[in-house]
Amino acid sequence: MSGRRLGRTWQDAGVLVAVLMLPVLHYAAVNLEDKTNVDPELWLSSLRTVYFATALAGAGELLLAVLLIIHLAGLRRLAQSTHPVLADASVGVAGLAVLGLALGSLGSIIAAYGARERNPFEAVRPYALLGENAAAILFPCLAGTAVLIAVLSLRDRSLPKALGYVAAVFAVLLTALGIFSPGVGAIPSILWLLISTIALSVVSRRRASPVS
Secondary structure (H helix, E strand, C coil), rough: CHHHHHHHHHHHHHHHHHHHHHHHHHHHHHCCCCCCCCCCCHHHHHHCCCCHHHHHHHHHHHHHHHHHHHHHHHHHHHHHHCCCHHHHHHHHHHHHHHHHHHHHHHHHHHHHHHCCCCHHHHHEEEEEEHHHHHHHHHHHHHHHHHHHHHHHHHHHCCCCCCHHHHHHHHHHHHHHHHHHHHCCCCHHHHHHHHHHHHHHHHHHHHHHHCCC
């Protein structure tokens, strides 16, 4: 039983990232937004009032980055024996989403701290931009996992074919959004992560269930 639980850890980590991503990103970035025609000092003052919440959400991003690493490592092991090069390449591309979370966390925390320490607008704003946009821009790199799952499903037939078709659609969609509309692909990426991790978890549980 403990082995089965260990085997499902990476799937559960992916579900947690998908479920928590929107609220964490919202609280980490919403207070960093540059309001049109707002005086810089007023923006800094507003950020100072929500310093703790913004910094805490930034720390939450870092936790999500760790969980996403666990998920990607498990997904890599799933394909390592049959497609070692593809597994490494796909997970490597998807790893840029981890980088986005880490950079976003760094930006949110430093921007909030800088505002609290009354640093000038010019010093705080670049970190705020990082915290606001890094994760959203790089999260569509999860297209890498979609490519890997599509191959495992449609070519190897080691996963359900229906999941493979869904993965192929998301692979094209996330790649297109990542290239042509940076920042717009965050929600579709989160949706893909949720769908894929739940599907993989269901498949794993069915295979682990004893045949009656």
